[in-house]
Amino acid sequence: xxxxxxxxxxxxDAKAARRAAKAARKRERSAARxxxxxxxxxxxxxxxxxPAGSSDAxxxxxxxxxxxxxxxxxxxxxxxxxxxHPVLDVISPIGWAVLGVAVACWILGLLLRITELxxxxxxxxxxxxxxxxxxxxxxxxxxTLDLQSHRVVVGTRAVGRIEVANPTQRVILxxxxxxxxxxxxxxxxxxxxAAEQSHEELxxxxxxxxxxxxVGPVRSVRDDPLSLMRRQVTWAxxxxxxxxxxxxxxxxxxxxxxxDLEGTPSSDLSSSDxxxxxxxxxxxxxxxxxVHWRTTARTGKLMVRQFEETRRSHVVxxxxxxxxxxxxxxxxxLAVSAAASISAQTMREExxxxxxxxxxxxxxxxxxxxxxxxxxxxQLRDRHSLHELGQQAADxxxxxxxxxxxxxxxxxxxxxxxxxxxxxxxxxAVAIRCVDDAEVRRSSIGGLxxxxxxxLDALPxxxxxxxR
Numbered sequence: 001x002x003x004x005x006x007x008x009x010x011x012x013d014a015k016a017a018r019r020a021a022k023a024a025r026k027r028e029r030s031a032a033r034x035x036x037x038x039x040x041x042x043x044x045x046x047x048x049x050x051p052a053g054s055s056d057a058x059x060x061x062x063x064x065x066x067x068x069x070x071x072x073x074x075x076x077x078x079x080x081x082x083x084x085h086p087v088l089d090v091i092s093p094i095g096w097a098v099l100g101v102a103v104a105c106w107i108l109g110l111l112l113r114i115t116e117l118x119x120x121x122x123x124x125x126x127x128x129x130x131x132x133x134x135x136x137x138x139x140x141x142x143x144t145l146d147l148q149s150h151r152v153v154v155g156t157r158a159v160g161r162i163e164v165a166n167p168t169q170r171v172i173l174x175x176x177x178x179x180x181x182x183x184x185x186x187x188x189x190x191x192x193x194a195a196e197q198s199h200e201e202l203x204x205x206x207x208x209x210x211x212x213x214x215v216g217p218v219r220s221v222r223d224d225p226l227s228l229m230r231r232q233v234t235w236a237x238x239x240x241x242x243x244x245x246x247x248x249x250x251x252x253x254x255x256x257x258x259x260d261l262e263g264t265p266s267s268d269l270s271s272s273d274x275x276x277x278x279x280x281x282x283x284x285x286x287x288x289x290x291v292h293w294r295t296t297a298r299t300g301k302l303m304v305r306q307f308e309e310t311r312r313s314h315v316v317x318x319x320x321x322x323x324x325x326x327x328x329x330x331x332x333x334l335a336v337s338a339a340a341s342i343s344a345q346t347m348r349e350e351x352x353x354x355x356x357x358x359x360x361x362x363x364x365x366x367x368x369x370x371x372x373x374x375x376x377x378x379q380l381r382d383r384h385s386l387h388e389l390g391q392q393a394a395d396x397x398x399x400x401x402x403x404x405x406x407x408x409x410x411x412x413x414x415x416x417x418x419x420x421x422x423x424x425x426x427x428x429a430v431a432i433r434c435v436d437d438a439e440v441r442r443s444s445i446g447g448l449x450x451x452x453x454x455x456l457d458a459l460p461x462x463x464x465x466x467x468r
Contacts, residue, residue, distance in 0.1 A: 019089055023081060023085055023089070026077075026081050027078070027081045027082065030074060030077050030078045030081060031078070033074050034074045034075070034078065090135055090229050090230065090231050091228070091229055092223075092227055092228060092229060092230050094226075094227055094228055095128065095131065095227075095228035095229050098124050098127070098128060098228060099124075099128060101120075101124055102120075102121050102124035102125050102128065103121075105117045105118070105120045105121035105124065106118070106121040106125075109121055127224075127226055127228060128228060128229075130224065131223075131224035131226065131228040131229040132229060134222060134223065134224040134229065135222050135223065135224070135229045135230070135231040137173075139172055139175060139220055139222070139233065140166070140167060140168050140172070141164055141165065141166070141167075141172070141220055141233075141235050142164075142165040142166075142167045142235075143162065143163070143164050143165075143177075143218050143220075143235035143236045144162070144163040144165075144236065145160070145162055145179075145215070145216055145218050145236040145237075145239065146160055146161050146162075146163070147159075147160040147215060147239055147241060148160055148161075150239065150240065150241055150242060151241075151242045151244060151368065151371070151372075152207055152241070152242075152243055152244065153207075153243070153244050153245075153246055153247075154207055154208070154209065154210055154243055154244065154245060154246045155207065155208070155246060156207060157204040157205065157206060157207065158204065158205040158207060158213075158215075158241050158243075159202070159203075159204050159205075160202070160203055160204075160205070160215065161200055161201065161202050161203070162177065162179065162188075162200070162201045162203065162218060162236075163198055163199070163200045163201075164177060164190050164193070164198060164199045164200075164201075165193075165196075165197070165198035165199075166193035166194065166195060166196065166197050166198065167196075168195065169195045169196075170195065171192065171193070171194055171195065172192070172193045173192055174189060174190060174191050174192050175189075175190050175220050175221070175222055176188075176189055176190070176220070176221045176222070177189075177190050177201075177218060177219070177220055177221070178218070178219045178220075178221050178232070179203065179215070179216065179218055180214070180215070180216055180217060180219075180238065181205055181213065181214075181215055182211075182213045182214060182215075186203060188201050188203075190220075205241065207243040209243070209333070210243055210244070210245045210333060210336065210374075210375055211243050211375070212240055212241070212242055212243070212375060212376060213240070213241040213243060214238050214239075214240060214241075215238060215239050215240075215241050216236055216237060216238030216239055217234045217235075217236055217237055217238045218234070218235050218236035219232045219233060219234050219235065220232065220233050220235060242371075242372055242375050243375065244340075244371040244372075244374070244375050245333070245336045245337045245340045245371070245374050245375065246337050246456060247337060247340050247341040247344050247456075248337075248341050248456055248457060248459055248460065249341075249344075249345070250341065250342070250345040250459070250460050250463060278305075278306045279292055279295055279303045279304070279305060279306065280303065280304060280306045281301065281302070281303065281304075282301070282302030282303065282304050286304050287304075290304045290305045291303070291304050291305075292304065292305055313351045313352065313401045313402070314351065314352040314353075314354070314397055314399060314400045314401050314402075315342075315346045315351055315352065315353055315354070315400070315401065315402045315403075315404065316353075316354045316355075316356075316393045316396065316397045316400045316402070316403040316404065317339050317342050317343045317346070317353070317354070317355040317356075317404045317406070318355075318356060318357070318389050318390075318392070318393050318403060318404065318405045318406070319335060319336065319339040319355070319356070319357040319377070319406045320335070320357070320358070320386065320389055320405065320406060320407040320408060320411065321335075321357040321358055321359070321377060321378070321379055321380055322358060322379070322380050322382070322384055322386075322408075323379040323380060323381050324383075324410060325386075325407060325408035325409075325410045325411045326379070326408035326409065326410065326434075327408065327409050327410060327435075327436065328436060330436060331408055331409060331434055331435070331436050332379055332408065332434075334434045334436075334453070334454075334455075334456060335406045335407070335408060335432075335434040336374055336377060337456045338406050338432055338434060338453060338456060338459055339355065339374070339404075339406045340370075340371065340374045341456070341459055342404050342406075342459075342463075343355045343362070343364075343370060343374075344367065344370070344371075347364065347367055347370065352397075354393075354396050354397045354400070355370070356392060356393075356396060357377060358380055358382075358384055358388070358389065358392075359380055360373065360377065361396070362374060362377075385415070385418070386407070386411060386415040386416065386418060386419045387415070387418040387419050387421070387422055389405060389419050390403075390405070390418070390419035390420060390421070390422030390423050391422040393405075393422070393423060394422050394423055394424055398424060399424075400424070400427055401427065401428060402427065402428040402429075402430070403423055403427055403428070403429050403430070404430050404432065405419060405420075405429070405430070405431045405432070406431075406432045406434065407431060407432070407433055407434070408433070408434055409433065409434065409435040409436070409438075411433060413445050413450075416431050416433075416445055416448060416450065417445050417446055417448065419431075420445065420446060420447065420448040421446075429447060429448045429449070430448070430449045430450075430451065430466055431445075431448055431449070431450045431451070432451050432453050432459075432462065433450055433451065433452050433453065434453050434454075435452055435453070435454055436454060437454050437455070438452050438453070438454030439452070439454060440452065440453060440454070440458050440461050440462045440465065442462075442465045442466065449466050451463070451465060451466060
């Protein structure tokens with residue numbers, strides 16, 4: 001079975017599921033009321049055996065008699081929900097319409113003795129009887145839904161299998177199995193299964209867009225060719241399938257602007273570090289390993305090296321997810337993939353990473369949870385100013401060494417400059433402007449490098465342009 005083929009709508013299944021859930025809730029409430037009434041009746045019987053002088057009003061014989069009608073109604077309700085409602089629920093809306101017309105024709109035809117109405121009634125009754133024969137009988141399956149992987153990348157297929165087994169000692173006739181995949185439904189036929197026999201079916205789900213797909217549940221369906229009656233049973237629960245955004249790997253040249261062997265120098269001075277700053281006079285307590293002997297010999301006094309304190313590179317990836325800033329859905333998907341690619345490369349290089357968008361802060365515990373958060377990211381319809389993105393970057397990582405802002409084609413130069421002005425002084429600020437089918441080009445707005453990106457595969461080239 002391949003889900004590439006057009007799949008029918010799952011509207012009927014959704015309605016049936018809601019009706020089944022509603023019926024289950026009613027049954028639970030009926031059972032709770034019945035248990036409460038039984039407990040009350042037991043209390044009334046024990047109270048009636050109390051001494052004659054007892055003033056307990058609940059021990060009178062009228063209580064038991066008054067409880068009986070309530071118990072009868074409860075039993076009738078329970079009988080309706082367990083016996084009658086499941087039978088009536090099998091009939092589809094079309095079946096109810098045909099049944100209503102048939103009953104009306106039978107009544108009018110017999111009362112008014114109109115032969116034509118009797119013929120119409122008989123014609124409508126025959127398909128109803130045949131439809132009932134299609135849905136009669138019970139089916140006992142043991143169904144296993146197994147996905148090979150619960151996380152795939154856009155463009156790859158999610159492969160899985162369904163195993164339908166007959167756990168009984170009797171033969172089960174052929175039936176149809178439905179598998180819900182997102183908003184669609186895939187179908188396949190299960191052949192006749194003997195005792196202890198099983199049937200396996202493989203399926204592949206195409207993944208064209210980033211999403212979280214719900215695969216399942218698995219239902220067995222029995223209906224008639226005219227869809228007058230439909231009987232379905234759910235056998236396996238649904239499972240989630242994460243379709244991660246597509247990413248590209250950035251080579252060493254592309255990520256060189258983030259690579260800093262000495263770390264990022266700060267304005268704080270230290271007596272022992274990697275980044276050399278200057279020479280100064282020796283003071284008691286200085287490490288003699290840092291004495292600069294050539295200068296000491298030339299000046300005649302001890303001179304030691306002075307260093308700048310360094311800190312580990314910290315990269316901030318700020319994704320603009322405002323819908324007004326993007327020309328199309330594909331442009332936004334390009335932005336998500338670009339942000340995910342930069343974040344993934346930063347994690348591979350074991351640098352500090354702070355990825356976020358206007359409404360969410362992506363987790364960085366593992367690569368999988370990072371991609372999961374990018375998968376569920378959606379566009380916002382709210383009204384925000386882009387300078388808020390720069391302000392969030394400054395608040396979340398005030399000691400960041402590089403801030404990568406990924407924005408859409410509708411973002412103006414004034415908005416980008418406003419966002420860059422919110423960043424700390426000295427931070428490397430880069431804006432990646434995603435435009436459909438645009439050529440890679442580089443420009444600058446003040447101290448902000450702006451790179452135009454039209455295709456995800458061109459991202460390494462765009463970042464190499466920043467590095468120069």
